Amino acid sequence: MREIQPCVICDEVITNPICLDCLAREVEFWLRDRDPSLLPEVRKIRHELNVYDNFQETSETCIKCKMEMNICPHCYCTKILKLFQTKHSELVEPFKKAFISF
């Protein structure tokens, strides 16, 4: 059995494995109704996280698309949240409700 690899950013075990691509798609869909002007920045955050690809051997696979992943949804959501906090604070609470349930 392979050892469980934690998230490469926060070092926590990934408990709710949804990959960044699946998550980003949902976040973009969610944001489209609220403030589409933020979409480029949300995409940029996803893009910046590409540097972690192949960072280490991954053992988690996304429950939706079965892609290997090494960053937990929480780390991605935290970055999105920071963006909203600085640019669009009224989106913070609805975003937490929709995406941060863990």
Ligand SMILES: [Zn+2]
């Ligand atoms: Zn993490």
Ligand SMILES: [Zn+2]
């Ligand atoms: Zn996925």
